Amino acid sequence: MSLVRAVGVRKSFGHTEVLRGVDLSVDAGQVVCLLGPSGAGKSTFLRCVNHLETIDAGRIWVDGQAVGFTTRGGKLFELREREAARQRRGIGMVFQRFNLFPHRTAVENVAEGPVHVLRTPRRVALEEARALLDRVGLADKAGSYPHQLSGGQQQRVAIARALAMRPKLMLFDEPTSALDPELVGEVLDVMVDLARDGMTMIVVTHEVGFARQVADSVVFMVDGAVVEAGPPDQVLDNPRQQRTQQFLAKVL
Amino acid sequence: MGSDIAPGDVEQKDIAPADELVVVPLRHWGRWVVGAVILAVLGALGWALADAKIDYAAVPGFFTHDIMLRGLVNTVVLALVAQAGAIVLGMVIALLRRSANPVARWFAAGYVWLFRGLPVLLQILLWFNLALVFENISVFGLFEEKTNVLVTAFVAALLGLGLNESAYMAEIVRAGLNSVDHGQVEAAKAIGMTPATTLRRVVLPQAMRVIIPPTGNNFINMLKGTSMASVIGFLELIHAANNIASRNLQIMETLLAAAAWYMVVVSVASVGQHFLERYYGKGVAR
Ligand SMILES: Nc1ncnc2c1ncn2[C@@H]1O[C@H](COP(=O)(O)OP(=O)(O)OP(=O)(O)O)[C@@H](O)[C@H]1O
Ligand SMILES: [Mg+2]
Secondary structure, eight states, rough: OOEEEEEEEEEEEEEEEEEEEEEEEEEOEEEEEOOOOTSSHHHHHHHHTTTOOOSEEEEEEETTTTTTEEEEEEEEEEEOOOHHHHHTTTTTETTOOOOOOSSSOHHHHHHHHHHHSOOOOHHHHHHHHHHHHHTOOGGGGOOOOOOGSSSHHHHHHHHHHHHHTTSSSEEESSSEEEEEEEHHHHHHHHHHHHHHEEEEEEEEEEHHHHHHHHOSSEEETTTTTEEEOOOIIIIIISSSHHHHHHHHHHHH | OHHHHTTOOGGGGGOOOGGSOOOOOOOOHHHHHHHHHHEEEEEEEHHHHHHOOOGGGGGHHHHHHHHHHHHHHHHHHHHHHHHHHHHHHHHHHHHTTTOOHHHHHHHHHHHHHHHHHHHHHHHHHHTTTTTTTEEEEEETTTTEEEEHHSHHHHHHHHHHHHHHHHHHHHHHHHHHTTTTTTTHHHHHHTTOOOOHHHHIIIIIHHHHHHHHHHHHHHHHHHHHHHHGGGGGGGOOOHHHHHHHHHHHHHHHHHHHHHHHHHHHHHHHHHHHHHHHHHHHTOOOOO
């Protein structure tokens, strides 16, 4: 069963059409890696999945719910921002530039959602946050502020922060692109573990090695449309489309 | 670029081991001269003041005079209430200014234009004389009262000072909100925060770093600005000083006592600002 199903998704910024009918589906427990040249619309698509952007046409379904809508009496009603917020709870997102809350410590960052969105008692939330930091290998950094952490550590805190909401889907937008090369591994390791634990993930990345290791499916996007999709060994090793071949020749 | 001097070109005989050379420290003659001039000027000034026809012994008495203390309390209360109201109103106006609703944005811009544009003293006088044009004030028939009962000197001063300040606060808050990286809002949304929670937990605490220093400055101005309320007979520090002086004619002495109170109150406000800045500076690399 598909946890995520996108059908004919279109999105324009002003007069430029950034997504031109994207179709994509992700089964529960699957990891899908999204590859493609800069400007292909990968980030935009990811942001549409958790409704950080609204779409102009098509539909995205997550866990049976139309993103940005509620179904009543056979009609789709557009959600208010408050209700959209509720829908986003189940979808975790990790950004290229971490976006940790700089005025809160690592453990406070992780507990922020549970306490102020889920209304979990603070003591319980902090305990769970510590456990999550332990899971990403940062038990000893609980009391550190983001600016006291390396990029790799910040990104792992950001992953823990997303996990604290117990999401059924995790979106990663180039999670290692802003990192020094020697810090990429520690973040990818956490993501590999997450994939092994059965988390459903959509990962925009240029890390072909990671895609080969954990992806169930690799989707190649160019100019706002999916050009090629399939298992990693097929798309990465025997691409059928010329655009894919050209891109991979540059990245590999 | 590219230097013509290759390594080894420097002649070795110019470079002796450090301990063989006598070190001549730099003498800052200029500093001595400037320091001396400043001290001389201050000395002359102090001497002149000591020699002035001021009865310094009377000042402490005026400093703790009953009327002066009432003026002090009124000054502080007026400044605090006006500033607090201005902060709340300013926040509302700043949010309207960023609203998706064009009518709200226009209103907010017009509000700032109007209340920032008029002199505070003029605004205070307008409010104080409101009874000349509106005899009664009524709110949808639910409430009615004579204007000159409702708009006392305190209320007029509060409106004049507070509304003017709220226009400045709106701009300060707006700058603060704009200073927060948009990625912060996205991160908050991504963990399912509502817009209100995002504002309260993520955006405002970070905006505070930008908001507090100019607000502290403005509050100090507000403390001094309350003196304008003396014009409409409100018993703040200056009015209190005049009041006392009108009986004993020791004008300079009573004004000095009021001046001392202003310095005390402003100093306390500065210290408070320092601690607020430290609190909201959490998580910022120094
Ligand atoms: N908020 C926006 N307003 C206007 N144009 C935008 C906006 N966001 C993205 N775009 C444009 O949409 C196009 C696709 O952007 P997007 O960020 O989705 O690409 P991408 O595939 O993620 O690229 P990259 O690998 O560089 O991150 C780009 O041409 C970009 O300039
Ligand atoms: Mg991108």
